[in-house]
Amino acid sequence: TTHLVWLRNDLRINDNHALHAACRSENARVIALFIATPGQWAQHNMAPKQAEFIWRSLLDVQQSLAKKGIALHIAECDDFTASVALLQDFCREHGVDRLFYNYQYEVNERQRDAAVERTLFDNDVMVQGFDDSLLLPPGSVLTGNREMYKVFTPFSRAFVKRLQEGLPECLPAPSVRNAALDEQDIQPLKAFDYPREEIDTKLFPAGEQAAIARLREFCQQPVTDYPGQRDLPARDGTSRLSAYLATGVLSPRQCLHRLLKQHPHGLEDNQIFVWLNELIWREFYRHLLVAYPSLCRHQPFTRWTRNVVWRKDPQQLAAWQQGKTGYPIVDAAMRQLNSLGWMHNRLRMITASFLVKDLLIDWREGERYFMSQLLDGDLAANNGGWQWAASTGTDAAPYFRIFNPTTQGERFDKSGEFIRHWLPELRGVPEKFIHQPHEWAKKNQQRLDYPLPIVEHKQARQQTLAAFEAARKQT
Ligand code: FAD
Numbered sequence: 058t059t060h061l062v063w064l065r066n067d068l069r070i071n072d073n074h075a076l077h078a079a080c081r082s083e084n085a086r087v088i089a090l091f092i093a094t095p096g097q098w099a100q101h102n103m104a105p106k107q108a109e110f111i112w113r114s115l116l117d118v119q120q121s122l123a124k125k126g127i128a129l130h131i132a133e134c135d136d137f138t139a140s141v142a143l144l145q146d147f148c149r150e151h152g153v154d155r156l157f158y159n160y161q162y163e164v165n166e167r168q169r170d171a172a173v174e175r176t177l178f179d180n181d182v183m184v185q186g187f188d189d190s191l192l193l194p195p196g197s198v199l200t201g202n203r204e205m206y207k208v209f210t211p212f213s214r215a216f217v218k219r220l221q222e223g224l225p226e227c228l229p230a231p232s233v234r235n236a237a238l239d240e241q242d243i244q245p246l247k248a249f250d251y252p253r254e255e256i257d258t259k260l261f262p263a264g265e266q267a268a269i270a271r272l273r274e275f276c277q278q279p280v281t282d283y284p285g286q287r288d289l290p291a292r293d294g295t296s297r298l299s300a301y302l303a304t305g306v307l308s309p310r311q312c313l314h315r316l317l318k319q320h321p322h323g324l325e326d327n328q329i330f331v332w333l334n335e336l337i338w339r340e341f342y343r344h345l346l347v348a349y350p351s352l353c354r355h356q357p358f359t360r361w362t363r364n365v366v367w368r369k370d371p372q373q374l375a376a377w378q379q380g381k382t383g384y385p386i387v388d389a390a391m392r393q394l395n396s397l398g399w400m401h402n403r404l405r406m407i408t409a410s411f412l413v414k415d416l417l418i419d420w421r422e423g424e425r426y427f428m429s430q431l432l433d434g435d436l437a438a439n440n441g442g443w444q445w446a447a448s449t450g451t452d453a454a455p456y457f458r459i460f461n462p463t464t465q466g467e468r469f470d471k472s473g474e475f476i477r478h479w480l481p482e483l484r485g486v487p488e489k490f491i492h493q494p495h496e497w498a499k500k501n502q503q504r505l506d507y508p509l510p511i512v513e514h515k516q517a518r519q520q521t522l523a524a525f526e527a528a529r530k531q532t
């Protein structure tokens with residue numbers, strides 16, 4: 058018999074449910090397939106940097122699979138619809154009897170998978186799917202009324218209780234089947250027809266071993282400092298594991314087990330738990346996506362916020378995208394995103410708030426732009442983050458709580474170290490004025506090659522409050 062593992066967002070050999078199940082029978086021939094769908098990726102605004110990251114991860118996982126005697130094939134078709142027929146042909150051609158895959162929870166992905174199951178069933182291929190990208194499956198952490206939580210803190214509490222009852226298992230990599238593949242049997246992978254952009258491989262080295270090494274290092278010391286460091290973008294205080302988690306090069310169970318190995322009381326210890334709680338945010342947004350599929354269609358969670366009349370201002374949107382708003386912390390953050398494909402969490406909150414609450418531009422514009430740049434682009438987390446910042450989501454910041462971009466900068470990048478790194482044009486501005494450089498320029502009659510603020514915060518704030526209040530009155 059032949060078992061096919063269909064790799065998607067699970068580009069690893071350790072703790073991979075589908076791969077593990079496919080390898081359970083010693084006699085089966087096991088092969089693996091990845092299907093690139095450039096047309097679909099474009100529809101989903103996938104970042105060229107993420108495409109590069111996936112490409113590098115595929116090269117790595119191909120080598121790891123080959124060492125286990127499993128050949129990885131790459132195929133390409135335009136979109137998810139076409140991938141159903143492609144998979145059918147592939148199964149016929151390779152005499153596949155059983156298909157193993159790990160679930161993806163977004164609506165297009167789920168529709169595709171349902172079509173695959175129907176089609177292959179008709180072709181006598183048995184199909185088996187697994188919950189794999191989460192610590193606990195969607196729908197397994199519910200309120201007393203058997204509903205999905207709409208507020209994070211009680212969700213997190215219930216989640217931890219479930220973990221205390223029993224930890225999800227972390228599965229080993231499969232053992233070698235017959236023999237490892239010879240070098241000449243490893244198919245050179247054909248590059249997919251999607252734009253790819255260079256990434257900083259020092260910060261984001263590709264592959265499972267690099268991810269595991271980073272996780273180990275982070276769980277030793279940095280995780281204990283995380284509560285005090287995580288809001289300071291100039292520090293390297295967070296794990297920077299998001300891209301690996303988003304593409305499945307690393308699993309959340311690996312994170313949990315590593316953390317508890319290093320800190321056995323991690324579930325109770327307040328300091329250590331702070332990081333684990335972020336992984337639970339990741340779970341929360343994925344569970345929500347399954348409970349409320351309209352989130353995948355970019356609908357706001359809070360209905361009345363549909364009535365907010367957003368401003369259309371292509372020039373200001375472009376200034377925000379390019380990091381030219383005249384607010385140093387916002388601009389430094391956007392340049393970090395454009396350059397690295399990654400942005401610090403505190404800055405994601407500040408820049409998202411700026412677009413929505415200072416420019417009154419539709420949060421979906423920001424969501425789309427982030428997706429088009431992020432290495433760690435992930436629909437659930439990105440949508441969750443944007444709806445949180447826009448006050449349209451579940452358990453979101455209330456609409457009248459509006460970040461002041463200048464004071465946020467003063468709080469979280471006091472000395473301006475982060476700003477100076479990303480905005481070389483402000484390097485000569487003294488610390489005291491780094492968050493309001495034009496004041497210094499005016500006082501000292503200096504010319505700055507840096508834009509004036511594109512909006513006045515106080516005024517913008519009033520405008521946004523009025524827009525939200527008008528929307529609320531309509532309901
Ligand atoms: P750490 O602080 O080390 O956290 C560990 C892991 O927990 C992260 O790798 C991530 O997988 C998860 N995590 C942390 N914070 C969150 C959160 N608020 N929501 C969901 N998961 C979280 N994260 C993404 O992975 N992809 C996105 O597309 C994304 N878009 C965002 C958009 C906005 C507007 C906001 C406010 C947040 C977004 N986040 C997104 C969440 C968060 O900013 C990143 O996960 C985090 O900055 C990644 O850095 P890290 O790996 O060092 O995180």
